[in-house]
Amino acid sequence: MFATLSDRLADTFKNLRGKGRLSEADIDATAREIRIALLEADVALPVVKEFVGAVKDRARGEEVSGALNPAQQIIKIVNEELVTILGGETRRLRYAKTGPTVIMLAGLQGAGKTTLAAKLALWLKEQGKAPMLVAADLQRPNAVKQLQVNGERVGVTVFAPEPGNGVGDPVSVARASIEQAKRTLHDVVIVDTAGRLGIDAELMKQASDIRDAVDPDEVLFVVDAMIGQDAVTTAQSFLEGVGYDGVVLTKLDGDARGGAALSIASITGKPVMFASNGEKMTDFDLFHPDRMASRILD
């Protein structure tokens, strides 16, 4: 991801090398190129406008620094603005003060929720937590089984409706899981919810009902970075329909152009908290805006 954006920005900065001072025309030309690079990377237009505006203002206003040449100065500004639109500081999970911490996952089918649930459980285990996975996705016939398989891969208990007991309803399953976690001393409960191929009212209602039943400490919206501009639209719909505290970007290992990663925090005002970047259970980590910005400008 970001290969094209990285290359385009590198070319832009190359043109500034050797300049002693930046003229107004240099700044305009650079801003234009950054704008094109971001639009090509599928960054949402309002985000591009804000970004380029901020870079331009700062480039004009910046004191000439003895330590940095003009190209370095622009790179520094772009770096800092990238960190800002990516959400600023790394946002860490908030754990409940008493009782199990409840993390609810929401998102479209295929976003990578079930995979992510297991990755998050493994990550929490490595942090010394005792997580439990909850199969509250009862829509897709295979979802419970898939979560059980993934849970087994990472050695984490999966709470699922009893076989032979009908399908059950996801709200009751989610509610019962919290009681079970208290009894079995699991300190983090990760509730996987149903996704649909597209946004629909029923999906939003079910997710909201589960949210009301389990009162999560964190609702995480899981979104596939490969869906580009659609990621932003979906993120906005889930924000209105269900609400969430943070975003998880999946499939960052793909060849997405990166627009989703760059737009979502800025447009929704919610931080990207985790990134999932591969099929392996360990391909997952906290999302660090500063590291991502450095990667883009590498």
Ligand code: GDP
């Ligand atoms: P769900 O419908 O939201 O539960 O999505 P799944 O967890 O079933 O994931 C859908 C597909 O995406 C599966 O084939 C996963 O193996 C794949 N997948 C999930 N996360 C990643 C990721 O970070 N990178 C890649 N390359 N594939 C992923």
